[in-house]
Amino acid sequence: MGPERSAAEEMRGQGEPAGEECKPCQGAQAASALHLVSAVAQWILLLACLIYLGMDFLQPSASQGDKVPWTHIRYTGKSVKGVAVNLTAELGPMQIRNGSILIPCDGLYLVSLKSFIYLEEEAWLKLTLRGTHEASSSALWEQTVHSDSTVNLTTALYLFQQDSITLWTNSNASISDLSFTLVLISGNKC
Structure with missing residues (x-):
């Protein structure tokens, strides 16, 4: 052992x-x-x-549309020199008053504008998207249109609550098939 x-x-x-x-x-x-x-x-x-x-x-898209401010406008008609185009909403929860789109909350908005412009008197006109904040008004976007032509705008703008957006021309014209869409893409949901 x-x-x-x-x-x-x-x-x-x-x-x-x-x-x-x-x-x-x-x-x-x-x-x-x-x-x-x-x-x-x-x-x-x-x-x-x-x-x-x-x-x-993951929620149904119908409830998403209620939460996100947006509007879609279709317009065909005449513009009068120095007068805002009388826009009315076709779809969407954003309010339009006297042709002006009322911005419900601060944020970055996607803007899409397409139309065909027929000039009546002048050889050109200036199409202006104006923003009004409190008592002041400023051009957010402008395009000079020569003869009869198509207008295309797709951009993003930061807008503030209580602002309003209007579309102006500096000459008489016929506006055909205007399609204008404004959607909040980033910011405070109202």
Whole structure:
């Protein structure tokens, strides 16, 4: 039995240094496992944030249209020099009063305007989209139209609550198939 004990003791003696050598390996494995758990937790948190942010997009589009201010206008008629074009809403919850579109809240708006202009008296006219803020009025966009031509505008404008938007010409003209759309794309929802 003596030689067996010495072999067992020898095995234990060899096992102890081997165990001490594996402690750094076990520490590295624990750190790897901790990094893996942390990465999985971060991905789950990221996914939860994306789901939370995407909740509005998952709702039916009918309720989205009620939340986002927008209007779509179609117009065919005459413009009178120095008088705002009498716009009326075809679709959308934004109000129009006396031909002016009332801006319900601050934000960045997408503006799209397309039309064909027939000049009646002059060789050219200036088509102006004006913004009125409190008592002051300024041109937001202008285009000079020579002879009979098509007008195309697609732009983004930052507008303020209680502003109003009007369309003006500096000459008499016939406006055909005017399509005007204004949609809040970023800002405070009202």
